[in-house]
Amino acid sequence: MISPRYAREIPQRYRLEASKCKGCGKINFPPRLTCPACSSREFETVKLSDEGKILTYTIIRVSSDTFSRETPYAVAIIEVNDGARLMAMIADTNLNNVAIGKKVKLVFRKIQDEGVSGLHCYGYKAVVV
Amino acid sequence: MNGIVGYGSYLPHYRIKIESIAKEWGDDPAAIKRGLQLFEKTVPGLDEDTITISVEAAKNALKRAQIDPQDIGAVYIGSESHPYAVKPSGTILIDALGIGPDVHVASYEFACKAGTEAMFVANSLVKAGDVKYALAIGADTSQGAPGDALEYSASAGGSAFIMGDENVVAEILFTNSFTSDTPDFWRREHEFYPRHAGRFTGEPAYFKHVVGAGKLLLEKSGMKPDDFKYAIFHMPNGKFPQVVGKKLGFTKEQLETGWIVPWMGNTYSGSSPTGLSAVLDVAEPDDMIFMVSFGSGAGSDGFIYRTTEKIKEVQDKAPKLKEMLDHDKVYLDYGEYAKFREKIILNE
Amino acid sequence: MKEVAVIGFGMTKFGELWNKSIKDIFVEASLGAIDNAGVDHIDSIYVGAMSSGIFVGQEHLGAVMSDYLGMNPVPSTRVESACASGGISFRQAYLDVASGNSEIVLAAGVEKMNDGADVTAALATAADQEYEVYNGVTFPGLYAMIANAHMHEYKTTRKQLAAVAVKNHSNGANNPNAQFRNIITVDQVLNSTLVADPLRLLDCSPVTDGGAAVILCSMDIAKKFTDTPVKVVVSTQASDTISLYERETFTTLKAVSKAAEKAYKQANLKPENVDLAELHDCFTISEIVVSEDLGFFEKGCGGPAVEEGKTSIEGGEIPINTSGGLKSKGHPVGATGIAQIIELYEQLTGQAGKRQVKNAHIGLAQNMGGSGASCTINILEAV
Incomplete structure (x- = not known):
């Protein structure tokens, strides 16, 4: 992960900053410059709820090299309580316990490493509660 | 008065039992359990490090403190497993929690007492009136070389304390330190595992400094061991804190609540701070708490706390240590543990 | 808009083509299409390719392919839309002919995936x-x-x-x-x-090396080349x-x-x-x-x-x-x-x-x- 590219996403990855459209109220995560729902260009910054539920998921058995040490791991699409959606890896949880509709909580974890000498890259993961 | 306005801990879900480690090295688990008084220890997930542990512990501290993170003027993380040799752990934490940029941040290292070092300085800054709140964290994903006695104890976890002088849940009445150059345990730059001087870590290191700091603290405060409801000492294993407690005149009952090492292991910089967290979870108003940390190299920090009426209001606002210790444990075998602790040589 | 026809095709065998480079694969498929259609010239080339930069370290694929096809200075454009690169390359060729801008157009697609890259990571760039x-x-x-x-x-x-x-x-x-x-x-x-x-x-679906090409032209002239043109x-x-x-x-x-x-x-x-x-x-x-x-x-x-x-x-x-x-x-x-x-x-x-x-x-x-x-x-x- 090249550091300027990593640094740019910190507000979203570390503290779930999203933009709420002043036109239609849609929460965009990550923030956008124009709302895909109503084309408004005015937003306020909001922080997403760190609680939600699994809409769909998979268990990755074959990953890219970046994540090969961590297989098998689950990835899910989560709808957080304020209605926004995001993609997150599932942490800690026994894989048999991952299912559509399960309640989750978002936690702060290391997501990937840039090789052995590069950046540690952090962000959100979900834990089934 | 100045003191703790919020506290919180975090322990990983993974565990390894003493038996699993002993089997790997041909040791007798019964002898280890008897000698070190350890049963199992926490192990960090591949996605956990001192920073993620610190963030989760600090989130719990914020839940209890109920303050605006923007009012935190100093953040200190004490650890001997900071993920970066050069790059502060605290900068990642403040951006995760919405603290700063008007904040003083530093990483501390003093073997196992880096956490209480952070607490000591955070409290001093509040006392001096320099900052409204200061956040101090002791956290580690402790290293112990494979096959070394330390492998039975080196574990992962941490605790966070927000210091302030309003709505304090535990006042900090006295602090002190006791320090000398004692080469009992070290890790050189670029080395993966720490080294230690065997039995030299005992009498001339741990016991000399913990007893030294403890005695001075009692003198300074004019108090006696039986003035305290609880006592917490650094827990490199199950035995040392019991022995040192006895030497200073404390009873088993006073030590019991904070003596979490048999099931948690030694979380290094997070050891005595997490013992304190376990005590605060169950303390009643006006309980007196005696605490002495120890860091190899060597030194001890002493603290005397007195809980306030507020303690009862905050205990349930975040997960308690006992729940973390007992809840949702996932046991690893030695192979998984070796993988999780990155003890296996891989191709890049 | 003019009516457009497909008048010929060519493709390589699909599989692990260890001895063929991305250029070989493209040229083999394209020459096949040119021969099959029997055209004597091409006005424009479209090359669909998703990730040649990651798979074989080669971008600027349009120019590479017109060059190796011996077709310079014919305009040649690489089209990328991940796994739809080929279909959209065809669509661009169709629009080129339909607009009257070009008479005979080569629409091709190529990917050389078995050259040692982290294929899972390369494909994931489409997300x-x-x-x-x-x-x-x-x-x-x-x-x-x-x-x-x-x-x-x-x-x-x-x-x-x-x-x-x-x-x-x-x-x-x-x-x-x-x-x-x-x-x-x-x-x-x-x-x-x-x-x-x-x-x-x-x-x-598997990881595959392969190329495919078709020739498009306006329906007006299609019968010159084949009795069986297919209308788009x-x-x-x-x-x-x-x-x-x-x-x-x-x-x-x-x-x-x-x-x-x-x-x-x-x-x-x-x-x-x-x-x-x-x-x-x-x-x-x-x-x-x-x-x-x-x-x-x-x-x-x-x-x-x-x-x-x-x-x-x-x-x-x-x-x-x-x-x-x-x-x-x-x-x-x-x-x-x-x-x-x-x-x-x-x-x-x-x-x-x-x-x-x-x-x-x-x-x-x-x-x-x-x-x-x-x-x-x-x-x-x-x-």
Whole structure:
């Protein structure tokens, strides 16, 4: 992960900053410059709820090299309580316990490493509660 | 008065039992359990490090403190497993929690007492009136070389304390330190595992400094061991804190609540701070708490706390240590543990 | 707009082509198409390729290919839309001819995937890097999430997914250019290695090297070159969110249904008028979802349809992926969209041999990129 590219996403990855459209109220995560729902260009910054539920998921058995040490791991699409959606890896949880509709909580974890000498890259993961 | 306005801990879900480690090295688990008084220890997930542990512990501290993170003027993380040799752990934490940029941040290292070092300085800054709140964290994903006695104890976890002088849940009445150059345990730059001087870590290191700091603290405060409801000492294993407690005149009952090492292991910089967290979870108003940390190299920090009426209001606002210790444990075998602790040589 | 015809095709065998470079593959397929059509010149070249930069370290593919085809200074343009690169390269060629700008155009697609790159990572560049791939998802993973949602919502079964692979291998067995010409059984699919639950190895299209090319020209001059030109009835394209997680539903691919809606309207056709279709079965679930979104079956009926044989060549209501699809024929990403057009061309001109669909008059090709963020639909008709 090249550091300027990593640094740019910190507000979203570390503290779930999203933009709420002043036109239609849609929460965009990550923030956008124009709302895909109503084309408004005015937003306020909001922080997403760190609680939600699994809409769909998979268990990755074959990953890219970046994540090969961590297989098998689950990835899910989560709808957080304020209605926004995001993609997150599932942490800690026994894989048999991952299912559509399960309640989750978002936690702060290391997501990937840039090789052995590069950046540690952090962000959100979900834990089934 | 100045003191703790919020506290919180975090322990990983993974565990390894003493038996699993002993089997790997041909040791007798019964002898280890008897000698070190350890049963199992926490192990960090591949996605956990001192920073993620610190963030989760600090989130719990914020839940209890109920303050605006923007009012935190100093953040200190004490650890001997900071993920970066050069790059502060605290900068990642403040951006995760919405603290700063008007904040003083530093990483501390003093073997196992880096956490209480952070607490000591955070409290001093509040006392001096320099900052409204200061956040101090002791956290580690402790290293112990494979096959070394330390492998039975080196574990992962941490605790966070927000210091302030309003709505304090535990006042900090006295602090002190006791320090000398004692080469009992070290890790050189670029080395993966720490080294230690065997039995030299005992009498001339741990016991000399913990007893030294403890005695001075009692003198300074004019108090006696039986003035305290609880006592917490650094827990490199199950035995040392019991022995040192006895030497200073404390009873088993006073030590019991904070003596979490048999099931948690030694979380290094997070050891005595997490013992304190376990005590605060169950303390009643006006309980007196005696605490002495120890860091190899060597030194001890002493603290005397007195809980306030507020303690009862905050205990349930975040997960308690006992729940973390007992809840949702996932046991690893030695192979998984070796993988999780990155003890296996891989191709890049 | 001028009427446009396809007048010839060429392709390499699909598979692991260890001794052939991306240039060799492209040139072999293109020369095949030029010879097959019998054209003496080309006015413009379009090259569909997804990720040559990552796979073989080569960008600027348009120029590379006109050069190695010995066609300089003909304008040559690389088209990229992930796995839809080939189909959209065809569409660009179609628009070039239809507009009257060019008379004879080469539309090609190529991918050289077996040169040592991290293929999973390369393919994942078709998803959102910062918010999907950063968080560990892979392409099989994205389609597995679609599969889980579809199974949850419509009770689609694991066996129905397997039926797609079984059918496509059965078709591909008769395609000499296919990578895998072996017959497989439902049990083999169900017992193959898990890749991303619920998808298993035999639910996934393979990693393939290959190239495919077709020649397009205006219908006015098509008969000069062949007695059997195939008319491009309509070419449409639609887009959707790059990230799967931002969609209202995961069981409908909106880019597919929107492109289809537009195609049927412009061509004045209904799904039931289509005699055969080449669908983007990068994973078994995608063929099921797309067969519904194209209106061949009601939502939720795609799984039962394939299981009941409604999409097979013999006696099917709508034969799907007679070529073997991406699953059996192989999926050299950039070439796939063109290879679909080639199958339609062969079918509509009666050249499909054992795969031949009787009375095939109208064929539809659907090619999509990413988890369905881009989709193109081309409908061809025998004349």
